[in-house]
Amino acid sequence: MTLIDTFFNVDVFVGVFPALLRGVINTLLLGVLAICFGIPAGVVISLLRLYAPRPVRWLTIAFIDIFRAVPLLVVLILIYFALPFVGIRLSAWVSATLAFSLVMSAYSAEVFRSGIESIPKGQFEAAHALGLSFITTLRKIVLPQAIKLVIPPMTSNCVSMFKDTSLASAVALPELLKEANDAQAFFASPTPLIGAALIYLAFLWPMVRLVTYVEQRSKLQNSR
Structure with missing residues (x-):
């Protein structure tokens, strides 16, 4: 058996491609669900972390610390x-979906x-002087600016979430x-794993490039 026959067997890859395609669809769906649930929950948790009464802030800090410290695989298994x-x-x-969403939200x-x-406190004071309520100030002034600032790191987190979906195989x-x-077990060949790696590369590499582009664009805008 040559290297090509072992790791890049075309016949095996053609045979497993439908199964890999199903896996890709499930991977994308799981990643999208985790992001769609995790990011809005993260916004709410961050606001509670900053502005809620002290006992609630302590709870949110505990939630964030726990789900950032515990490995995602452990959360999933538990x-x-x-x-x-x-x-x-x-x-x-x-x-x-629950495990990935919890970690994503943290x-x-x-x-x-x-x-x-990072938004200057003076903007809160100016909005208050204009008679705007705290909720209106957050919704119309603070959050729109904060969202622009966090787009690069959030994009990077989304890419990591899609990669971490591979842990779902544990359940x-x-x-x-x-x-x-x-x-791989059925065909007794590592070709399916190589095929999966190539598929991961095919849909994650553009996302990685997007992260780089967003970061560079954000730096350019901030420097103006």
């Missing part, structure tokens, strides 16, 4: 395998917190890596 012991049974899809909360804190969710592992 939700899928531990919750049934207390009578809560969730499917692989729900468990994975990281997003810190990103948004730093963005909001037998049929995402790309799970399909590749099953195909």
Whole structure:
């Protein structure tokens, strides 16, 4: 067996391509769900972290610290395998979406917190002098500016989230890596894993370039 026959077997790749395609769709869907749930939750958590009463702030700090410190795989396993012991049974899809969303919300909360804190306090004071309420000031003045500042790091977090979806194979969710592992066992060939790696590269590399472009554009705008 040559290197090409072992790792880049065209016949094996053609045979597993439909399964890999299903895995890609599930990977993209899981990533999009985690981002769609995690980012809005992160905004809310960051606002509670900054402006809620002290006990609530302590709770949000604990939430952020825990879900940033604990590995995502551990969170996923605890939700899928531990919750049934207390009578809560969730499917692989729900468990994975919940785990990824919780972790995404924790990281997003810190990103948004730093963005909001970078807005000069004088803008709050000026808005108050104009008679604007605190909620209106946040919604129309502070958050729009903060969102522009946090776009580069949030884009990077989204790319990382899509890569981390491979961990969902631990709960037998049929995402790309799970399909590749099953195909590797069936064909007794590492070609499916190489195919999965190439597919990851194909849809993540443009996202990585997008992150670089957004960061450069953000630096250019800030320097003006």
